[in-house]
Amino acid sequence: MSESSTERRRQYPFHRIEPKWQAYWEEYKTYRTANPGDAGFDASKPKYYVLDMFPYPSGDGLHVGHPEGYTATDIVSRYRRKLGWNVLHPMGCDSFGLPADQYAIMTGQHPRITTCRNVDRFRSKLKRLGFCYDWDREINTTDPGYFRWTQWIFLKIYNSYFDETTRAARPIEELEAQGLSREEIDARRLAYVAEVQVNWCPGLGTVLANEEVVDGKSEVGGFPVERRPLRQWMLRITSYADRLGDELEDLDWPEGIKRHQREWIGRSEGAEVTFAVDGSSETITVFTTRPDTLFGATYMVLAPEHPLVEAITTAAQKEAVEAYRQQVASKSDMERTALAKVKTGVDTGGYAINPVNGERIPVWIADYVLISYGTGAIMAVPAHDDRDYEFATQFRLPIREVVQAPAGNSETCFTGDGVSINSPLIEGLPTPEAKRKITGWLEDRGLGRKTINYKLRDWLFARQRYWGEPFPIVWRSGKHDAVPESELPVVPPPLEDYKPTGTPEPPLSKAADWVRYSDAALRETNTMPQWAGSCWYYLRFTDARNEQRFAGVEAERYWMGHNRKPGGVDLYVGGTEHAVLHLLYARFWHKVLFDLGYVSTPEPFQKLVNQGLILGEDGQKMSKSRGNVINPDHVIAEYGADSLRLFEMFMGPLEQVKPWSTKGVEGVYRFLGRVWRLFMESADEGDTHAFSAKVQEAAASPAMLKVLHETIRKVGADIEAMAFNTAISQMMICTNELTAADVRPVSVLASFLHLLNPFAPHLSEELYSAMQQRFPALPAGPLSELPWPRFEEKYLVENSIEIVLQVNGKVRAKLEVPAGIDAEALKALALSSEKAQEHIAGKTIRNVIVVPKRLVNIVVQ
RNA sequence: GCCCGGGUGGCGAAAUCGGCAGACGCAAAGGACUUAAAAUCCUUUUUUCCUAACGGAGAGUGUGGGUUCAAGUCCCACCCCGGGCACCA
Numbered sequence: 001m002s003e004s005s006t007e008r009r010r011q012y013p014f015h016r017i018e019p020k021w022q023a024y025w026e027e028y029k030t031y032r033t034a035n036p037g038d039a040g041f042d043a044s045k046p047k048y049y050v051l052d053m054f055p056y057p058s059g060d061g062l063h064v065g066h067p068e069g070y071t072a073t074d075i076v077s078r079y080r081r082k083l084g085w086n087v088l089h090p091m092g093c094d095s096f097g098l099p100a101d102q103y104a105i106m107t108g109q110h111p112r113i114t115t116c117r118n119v120d121r122f123r124s125k126l127k128r129l130g131f132c133y134d135w136d137r138e139i140n141t142t143d144p145g146y147f148r149w150t151q152w153i154f155l156k157i158y159n160s161y162f163d164e165t166t167r168a169a170r171p172i173e174e175l176e177a178q179g180l181s182r183e184e185i186d187a188r189r190l191a192y193v194a195e196v197q198v199n200w201c202p203g204l205g206t207v208l209a210n211e212e213v214v215d216g217k218s219e220v221g222g223f224p225v226e227r228r229p230l231r232q233w234m235l236r237i238t239s240y241a242d243r244l245g246d247e248l249e250d251l252d253w254p255e256g257i258k259r260h261q262r263e264w265i266g267r268s269e270g271a272e273v274t275f276a277v278d279g280s281s282e283t284i285t286v287f288t289t290r291p292d293t294l295f296g297a298t299y300m301v302l303a304p305e306h307p308l309v310e311a312i313t314t315a316a317q318k319e320a321v322e323a324y325r326q327q328v329a330s331k332s333d334m335e336r337t338a339l340a341k342v343k344t345g346v347d348t349g350g351y352a353i354n355p356v357n358g359e360r361i362p363v364w365i366a367d368y369v370l371i372s373y374g375t376g377a378i379m380a381v382p383a384h385d386d387r388d389y390e391f392a393t394q395f396r397l398p399i400r401e402v403v404q405a406p407a408g409n410s411e412t413c414f415t416g417d418g419v420s421i422n423s424p425l426i427e428g429l430p431t432p433e434a435k436r437k438i439t440g441w442l443e444d445r446g447l448g449r450k451t452i453n454y455k456l457r458d459w460l461f462a463r464q465r466y467w468g469e470p471f472p473i474v475w476r477s478g479k480h481d482a483v484p485e486s487e488l489p490v491v492p493p494p495l496e497d498y499k500p501t502g503t504p505e506p507p508l509s510k511a512a513d514w515v516r517y518s519d520a521a522l523r524e525t526n527t528m529p530q531w532a533g534s535c536w537y538y539l540r541f542t543d544a545r546n547e548q549r550f551a552g553v554e555a556e557r558y559w560m561g562h563n564r565k566p567g568g569v570d571l572y573v574g575g576t577e578h579a580v581l582h583l584l585y586a587r588f589w590h591k592v593l594f595d596l597g598y599v600s601t602p603e604p605f606q607k608l609v610n611q612g613l614i615l616g617e618d619g620q621k622m623s624k625s626r627g628n629v630i631n632p633d634h635v636i637a638e639y640g641a642d643s644l645r646l647f648e649m650f651m652g653p654l655e656q657v658k659p660w661s662t663k664g665v666e667g668v669y670r671f672l673g674r675v676w677r678l679f680m681e682s683a684d685e686g687d688t689h690a691f692s693a694k695v696q697e698a699a700a701s702p703a704m705l706k707v708l709h710e711t712i713r714k715v716g717a718d719i720e721a722m723a724f725n726t727a728i729s730q731m732m733i734c735t736n737e738l739t740a741a742d743v744r745p746v747s748v749l750a751s752f753l754h755l756l757n758p759f760a761p762h763l764s765e766e767l768y769s770a771m772q773q774r775f776p777a778l779p780a781g782p783l784s785e786l787p788w789p790r791f792e793e794k795y796l797v798e799n800s801i802e803i804v805l806q807v808n809g810k811v812r813a814k815l816e817v818p819a820g821i822d823a824e825a826l827k828a829l830a831l832s833s834e835k836a837q838e839h840i841a842g843k844t845i846r847n848v849i850v851v852p853k854r855l856v857n858i859v860v861q
Numbered sequence: 862g863c864c865c866g867g868g869u870g871g872c873g874a875a876a877u878c879g880g881c882a883g884a885c886g887c888a889a890a891g892g893a894c895u896u897a898a899a900a901u902c903c904u905u906u907u908u909u910c911c912u913a914a915c916g917g918a919g920a921g922u923g924u925g926g927g928u929u930c931a932a933g934u935c936c937c938a939c940c941c942c943g944g945g946c947a948c949c950a
Contacts, residue, residue: 655866733884814881
């Protein structure tokens with residue numbers, strides 16, 4: 001195996017260069033970043049905060065997908081540093097949560113041990129890639145010095161309420177001052193306890209958030225999930241639904257992610273309408289986005305779990321309804337939704353009264369109506385709703401058209417906007433107006449009101465697992481209370497048996513001494529979900545060792561400082577898998593902290609970039625079972641870290657999905673070898689390398705200056721546009737030109753190394769230091785700390801340029817013309833050219849289009 | 862079903878504003894060096910046709926239409942691939 005690497009002659013001695021510079025950077029802390037107030041901090045420089053999405057180190061270590069985003073941010077960081085910016089580029093690990101807990105149980109090792117080992121392994125691998133992280137700021141969510149502040153933020157959320165008028169969080173003391181009772185206050189906290197239908201996963205022994213359940217199975221482990229009611233800690237994220245949607249506007253995020261978040265929030269404007277139940281004092285309230293179709297309601301549907309079902313069901317239908325409810329309860333969510341192609345339901349025998357026309361309509365139950373959305377009941381308008389239409393056709397319920405589709409529309413079930421018909425109160429009105437009028441009519445009579453519904457639910461925040469942050473909460477006679485801030489962190493007890501209990505009783509309850517807080521109080525035994533730690537880690541990085549505050553005021557304000565933009569982190573790079581979970585939760589926590597005055601921006605991340613997936617060499621998703629996984633360690637051993645970095649950037653655009661190619665790695669490896677040989681006579685394995693005689697302190701030719709400055713311009717512009725693949729192409733072009741030259745001026749080579757430095761830091765640093773020894777006039781210091789070369793337009797100016805001559809849009813010739821030629825002269829020159837004459841002979845010239853500096857198109861007939 | 866992303870040589874890809882399609886790299890072929898190979902360096906490489914050759918003519922960015930002097934790029938319709946969502950009233 002190792003034979004192949006020694007057998008093949010190395011293009012250059014990366015195996016010595018890379019460890020050497022990694023050790024140098026570590027020893028001299030080259031990439032340590034000073035905070036305001038620290039020695040060496042320069043306030044005159046602009047700041048740039050570049051962040052990678054927090055990794056969750058698993059036992060498998062790194063795969064080639066990880067370095068993709070990390071290399072991109074590393075290049076941007078190194079480039080900005082060389083431009084003279086203060087760059088914050090930190091790294092750490094998210095390590096509480098289910099995967100680590102599951103892994104620990106499977107291997108029988110305590111999660112603290114496995115987590116620690118995984119984090120160490122992860123860090124050392126990142127270091128082998130030569131990333132310029134400030135390791136002095138490394139953080140870990142399982143460190144008590146960190147989760148102390150996770151708990152502290154939880155207490156801030158717990159001790160806040162959402163003020164509807166200002167649409168912002170306020171301290172709970174304000175409600176106390178207003179004289180509200182304990183119960184009233186608890187009912188308004190942003191962190192509250194409620195009996196809710198939860199996703200209970202017996203396989204994992206915990207409840208899960210909706211977001212963690214995929215197709216009725218747990219995202220981690222793929223165990224079945226069932227619904228059951230439980231008392232749980234919830235975070236009132238729904239209060240922020242509108243702001244989480246609206247405030248996406250000014251963020252530089254991919255449109256797809258913004259849309260995804262908006263859809264997840266699922267804001268939907270409509271009306272609640274109250275229907276009387278025939279022969280009863282009960283009423284059924286429905287939510288509809290189409291109050292204008294009230295006259296077309298021909299039946300109603302309650303969710304099978306709706307509390308009114310029993311009261312409405314007639315004796316004759318009781319048995320059938322009960323049987324249906326049983327049947328539905330035993331179905332998993334997946335069976336109820338994804339797999340259910342055919343609609344099911346049962347008539348309750350009861351009737352409701354349509355408030356707009358007094359019509360008696362039947363009430364059914366069906367599982368296509370969800371108890372968890374809106375009011376758990378709908379009015380069915382089969383003429384204008386696909387689902388109702390399907391149901392009505394199946395059960396032969398009447399269909400009544402009340403919206404006229406625009407001319408030309410022939411859909412059997414028209415769901416768009418049109419004009420109301422067969423609707424006395426709103427006859428002839430276009431849909432938006434009809435909605436407004438009918439809602440007003442209902443409001444006037446107390447029969448309904450305008451409402452907004454969201455798909456977003458409050459965040460189920462408790463887990464019945466060991467490996468998570470304990471809640472800083474104690475219970476006294478059935479009431480919860482905050483643990484005093486002075487007692488933070490609340491450290492989990494060192495349990496021997498941390499397995500889930502198999503019941504909703506969390507494993508922490510096994511630590512009787514720990515649970516017993518005092519004679520009168522017991523500790524909360526649930527733990528926080530995995531997402532908690534990553535909700536604020538970007539704040540901790542600004543001041544990772546602060547023991548007085550989650551981050552110093554000045555450090556937070558400096559690094560998160562906004563320049564009139566809402567977000568603090570200037571560039572955030574990661575995968576699309578966090579489109580809703582992490583990015584929504586983090587934004588929510590951030591907004592609470594912002595409302596309470598703890599942070600200076602309303603949004604955490606200004607610019608978001610998603611790197612694309614790297615597929616296996618076979619074009620399939622990498623997976624162990626397919627055997628197409630590429631291990632970065634092997635790539636580094638064979639070609640070096642610089643080659644791996646460069647290839648990951650050369651494959652194609654960062655955001656794009658692209659397949660791995662070993663041949664491609666060899667290609668960039670050869671390119672780095674060519675760079676080496678620009679300077680060195682050979683790739684000699686010995687300790688000494690002979691400098692090439694072609695490297696001389698000589699003046700650069702105009703042609704050489706041209707390609708150099710074109711490269712300076714393009715590499716800089718491409719890094720800023722994150723178009724790394726084309727930046728590398730340009731460096732290859734430059735290298736090819738220099739290779740062909742008989743004399744390679746020191747000044748040109750030095751500038752070129754600056755450009756290569758962010759991409760291949762080890763090789764460029766090594767060659768630069770070798771150059772310094774040989775040519776002492778070069779500026780001293782590590783290359784990574786020397787300024788980026790200045791691009792000068794003057795070297796690109798040409799005396800003559802090439803113009804394309806077209807006749808009827810077809811290229812017929814190329815003309816060499818003076819660069820400064822004006823349009824008229826160019827036109828005359830083109831028309832008189834030999835080639836033009838050839839093609840226009842005997843024809844009439846209809847038009848001549850002249851595009852300065854580009855082409856002349858002669859249109860003839 | 863709905864919503865995204867994408868279709869350009871043998872392959873990964875490039876192409877500011879509509880202005881020379883295929884930069885750069887891979888693979889392939891030929892040559893130089895070498896006893897030989899590897900490595901390296903140089904050359905060719907979208908395709909069809911004409912020419913002994915120099916050279917020239919045509920076609921071409923998933924398909925079909927359209928706008929324009931000019932379309933990979935803009936507009937309309939359709940096909941295929943990849944990803945996500947999935948009864949949210």
